[in-house]
Amino acid sequence: MDITYRLEQKRKVLGDFPGPKSLELAARRATSVAKGVASSVPVYVADADGGVIHDVDGNSFIDFGSGIAVTTVGASDAAVVGAVKEQVEHFTHTCFMVSPYEGYVAVAEKLNQLTPGEHEKRTVLFNSGAEAVENAVKIARVATGRNAVVAFDHAYHGRTNLTMGLTAKAMPYKHGFGPFAGEIYRAPMSYPFREENPQITGKEAAERAILMIQKQIGADQVAAIIIEPIQGEGGFIVPADGFLPRIAEFAKENGIVFIADEVQSGFCRTGEWFAVQHEGVVPDLITTAKGIAGGMPLSAVTGRAELLDAVHGGGLGGTYGGNPVACAAALAAIETMDTQDLRGRAREIEGIVKDRLGKLREELGADSIIGDIRGRGGMLAIEFVKKGSGATTKQPDGEATKKIAEYCLKEGVIILTCGTYGNVIRLLPPLVIGDELLADGLDVLEAAIRANS
Known part of the structure; x- marks a missing residue:
C-alpha cells in the first residue's frame, strides 16, 4: 500500500501502565462518568493514525480493534x-x-x-x-x-x-x-x-x-x-x-x-x-x-x-x-x-493472519486451547477451549481468553474479546495497517497464546 502515515507505525511501551496521566483521567472519570459505561483498556488516547494508538503517557499500541471495526481507513485518514x-x-x-x-x-x-x-x-x-x-x-x-x-x-x-x-x-x-x-x-x-x-x-x-x-x-x-x-x-x-x-x-x-x-x-x-x-x-x-x-x-x-x-x-x-x-x-x-483497494487489503490480511495462526495451532497440537480460527478479510477470530477439549466437548475457556487479552495489552497490543461464552478474540485491525506492524502484533498474540496454553 502507498500510504504516508502521520505517526510512526511502531509499538512502544515505556513502563508500567496505566501511566500517571491515564490514572489521573481515570480518577476524574470515576466522579463524572456513569459506571455503566465500561472501557476495554485502562489507558487514555492522545493520538491515533494508521495502525497505532498513542496514549497520554507516551505509549504506542498496535490497534487490533479499530474502535470496533470503525476506523477501517485509520483514525485520522488525511482525506477524511x-x-x-x-x-x-x-x-x-x-x-x-x-x-x-x-x-x-x-x-x-x-x-x-x-x-x-x-x-x-x-x-x-x-x-x-x-x-x-x-x-x-x-x-x-x-x-x-x-x-x-x-x-x-x-x-x-x-x-x-x-x-x-x-x-x-x-x-x-x-x-x-x-x-x-x-x-x-x-x-x-x-x-x-x-x-x-x-x-x-x-x-x-x-x-x-x-x-x-x-x-x-x-x-x-x-x-x-x-x-x-x-x-x-x-x-x-x-x-x-x-x-x-x-x-x-x-x-x-x-x-x-x-x-x-x-x-x-x-x-x-x-x-x-x-x-x-x-x-x-x-x-x-x-x-x-x-x-x-x-x-x-x-x-x-x-x-x-x-x-x-x-x-x-x-x-x-x-x-x-x-x-x-x-x-x-x-x-x-x-x-x-x-x-487504496481496501477490499484487496482485507483479503491480504486474512491470508497473513490465518497462515500464522494455522501454523501455531498445528504446532500446539489437537488438544491445544485453539478451538477454531475463522472469519473473512479483516474480520477474524480465534475461539478458545479448555486444553484437551477441542475435539470432544469444546468447553469454552473464557478465563484463558481474558488472560491472553491482558497479556497483549501489557505488551502494547489492543485486542477485543467477544462471543456468547466470552471465549473469542476478535481481530479487527485498520485495513491500512502495514505488514510490519501487523506481524509485530501477531508476534505478541502468538506469545500470549503460548503463555496460556
Missing part, C-alpha cells in the same frame, strides 16, 4: 480529516428534515450504487447502527403490514429497546433493562464449530431455522428476518456456505423482508464491500454504520425503493441523522477505501 475541516467551515448542522443539503443526497446515491443488487434503491441516514436496525424493522412492518421479526441465536443488533430484544446475549446488554419490544422471535443459527452434528450443511441448518419459523410463528406473520452475515459480538460466527442464500430465498418466497445487518461487516471489512456478497445474496434492506464514515457517527438503511417509499412522509428521520460533517467524512472514507 480534510473533508471534515472543509465542511465545518461552511456549516455543521441544519437538520436535513428542515433545510436539506447535497451531502446527504450524495451519500444516499453512493450507498445505492455500492450495495448489492441492480434494483431501484432508496437510502435513509441515521447516527448509529442500532438506529439503523430499529428503522429497518419499522420499514419492514409498514411495507408488509405484518408484525413478527425473526432474529438468530448469538445475534447482536444494538442497545435500544427494540434492538436489545433482537440481541441474544443477556449480559451485559439486556440484563435488567426489560421488558423488551414484542413480536420478536429467535431462530437457530448455523455455527459450524459448535454444531451437534458436524456434518450438517448450511442449507440443512437453514431448513432447521425455517421449520421453526413455520411451526412457531407462521411465515405469513413475519415482517422481517434480520441476520448479521458474519455475527459480531456473538463470536464472529461465519455460517456454513448455503445458509444465508437459503434463508434469503425463503424470505423472498413468503413476502418477508430480508434484512442484512452489515453494521460491523460492511465497507471492505471482509474483503468485499459487504459480507453478503461472498455468497451472492441480495438483501431487501441492508443496515450499515461503523466503518462508513472514518469514525464520524453515521448509519444508514439502504434497500428496495418500494419498501422505503412505503413509509409515510415524516415517518423516518431524526435531528442529527445524516449530519453534514458525517456525510462529508463518509464520502471521503469511501473514496479512500476504493483508491
Whole structure:
C-alpha cells in the first residue's frame, strides 16, 4: 500500500501502565462518568493514525480493534480529516428534515450504487447502527403490514429497546433493562464449530431455522428476518456456505423482508464491500454504520425503493441523522477505501493472519486451547477451549481468553474479546495497517497464546 502515515507505525511501551496521566483521567472519570459505561483498556488516547494508538503517557499500541471495526481507513485518514475541516467551515448542522443539503443526497446515491443488487434503491441516514436496525424493522412492518421479526441465536443488533430484544446475549446488554419490544422471535443459527452434528450443511441448518419459523410463528406473520452475515459480538460466527442464500430465498418466497445487518461487516471489512456478497445474496434492506464514515457517527438503511417509499412522509428521520460533517467524512472514507483497494487489503490480511495462526495451532497440537480460527478479510477470530477439549466437548475457556487479552495489552497490543461464552478474540485491525506492524502484533498474540496454553 502507498500510504504516508502521520505517526510512526511502531509499538512502544515505556513502563508500567496505566501511566500517571491515564490514572489521573481515570480518577476524574470515576466522579463524572456513569459506571455503566465500561472501557476495554485502562489507558487514555492522545493520538491515533494508521495502525497505532498513542496514549497520554507516551505509549504506542498496535490497534487490533479499530474502535470496533470503525476506523477501517485509520483514525485520522488525511482525506477524511480534510473533508471534515472543509465542511465545518461552511456549516455543521441544519437538520436535513428542515433545510436539506447535497451531502446527504450524495451519500444516499453512493450507498445505492455500492450495495448489492441492480434494483431501484432508496437510502435513509441515521447516527448509529442500532438506529439503523430499529428503522429497518419499522420499514419492514409498514411495507408488509405484518408484525413478527425473526432474529438468530448469538445475534447482536444494538442497545435500544427494540434492538436489545433482537440481541441474544443477556449480559451485559439486556440484563435488567426489560421488558423488551414484542413480536420478536429467535431462530437457530448455523455455527459450524459448535454444531451437534458436524456434518450438517448450511442449507440443512437453514431448513432447521425455517421449520421453526413455520411451526412457531407462521411465515405469513413475519415482517422481517434480520441476520448479521458474519455475527459480531456473538463470536464472529461465519455460517456454513448455503445458509444465508437459503434463508434469503425463503424470505423472498413468503413476502418477508430480508434484512442484512452489515453494521460491523460492511465497507471492505471482509474483503468485499459487504459480507453478503461472498455468497451472492441480495438483501431487501441492508443496515450499515461503523466503518462508513472514518469514525464520524453515521448509519444508514439502504434497500428496495418500494419498501422505503412505503413509509409515510415524516415517518423516518431524526435531528442529527445524516449530519453534514458525517456525510462529508463518509464520502471521503469511501473514496479512500476504493483508491487504496481496501477490499484487496482485507483479503491480504486474512491470508497473513490465518497462515500464522494455522501454523501455531498445528504446532500446539489437537488438544491445544485453539478451538477454531475463522472469519473473512479483516474480520477474524480465534475461539478458545479448555486444553484437551477441542475435539470432544469444546468447553469454552473464557478465563484463558481474558488472560491472553491482558497479556497483549501489557505488551502494547489492543485486542477485543467477544462471543456468547466470552471465549473469542476478535481481530479487527485498520485495513491500512502495514505488514510490519501487523506481524509485530501477531508476534505478541502468538506469545500470549503460548503463555496460556
